[in-house]
Amino acid sequence: xxxxxxxxxxxxxxxxxxxxxxxxxxxxxxxxxxxxxxxxxxxxxxxxxxxxxxxxxxxxxxxxxxxxxxxxxxxxxxxxxxxxxxxxxxxxxxxxxxxxxxxxxxxxxxxxxxxxxxxxxxxxxxxxxxxxxxxxxxxxxxxxxxxxxxxxxxxxxxxxxxxxxxxxxxxxxxxxxxxxxxx
Numbered sequence: 146x147x148x149x150x151x152x153x154x155x156x157x158x159x160x161x162x163x164x165x166x167x168x169x170x171x172x173x174x175x176x177x178x179x180x181x182x183x184x185x186x187x188x189x190x191x192x193x194x195x196x197x198x199x200x201x202x203x204x205x206x207x208x209x210x211x212x213x214x215x216x217x218x219x220x221x222x223x224x225x226x227x228x229x230x231x232x233x234x235x236x237x238x239x240x241x242x243x244x245x246x247x248x249x250x251x252x253x254x255x256x257x258x259x260x261x262x263x264x265x266x267x268x269x270x271x272x273x274x275x276x277x278x279x280x281x282x283x284x285x286x287x288x289x290x291x292x293x294x295x296x297x298x299x300x301x302x303x304x305x306x307x308x309x310x311x312x313x314x315x316x317x318x319x320x321x322x323x324x325x326x327x328x
Contacts (some may be wrong), residue, residue, distance in 0.1 A: 150317060153231040154232055154235060154313060156174075157224065157227045160227065164217055167217055168317060171217070172214075175207075178206045179207065182200065183243055185199055190244070213302065225306055228306050229309075240316065241290070243287075243290040243320060244320055246325050247327060248282040248283065248286050252273055253284040254278055255272075255278055256269065259273060259276070281323065285316050285323060288313065
């Protein structure tokens with residue numbers, strides 16, 4: 146396994162979570178700044194240079210905070226695309242080839258074990274495909290298939306993206322366990 150497949154997915158998830166946290170906190174920061182500006186404009190001593198400086202700072206922040214909130218919203222969409230990209234990269238570059246190889250090893254091991262018990266090749270093939278080890282392997286291989294819209298997930302929601310990434314991370318661990326058991 147590439148050392149960084151899981152780390153790339155987790156980093157993309159962390160980036161999205163940080164952006165979401167900042168966006169959620171932004172309205173209260175904007176409201177506090179507006180309240181402070183209104184108070185300073187109403188009651189502040191306009192002859193005092195420090196009060197005028199604070200008013201100017203609050204006015205600058207009013208425009209900047211709105212712009213930052215908009216930018217973070219745009220960056221959030223990019224972060225979501227980064228999660229999908231990290232998952233698909235991990236699958237295509239690393240996990241899918243390993244999962245297919247593990248599936249073939251599992252089929253071979255089960256075929257070798259069951260071969261003495263089945264003389265009919267069709268029955269042997271059926272028994273191999275129905276074996277627990279091959280079924281477990283198939284479940285891993287199935288998740289390691291890139292989908293444009295993951296089955297049973299709300300692909301357009303943050304929770305759906307997190308669930309998809311969590312499935313991939315879980316299958317990374319499952320695949321490592323399977324590979325260890327096949328050796």
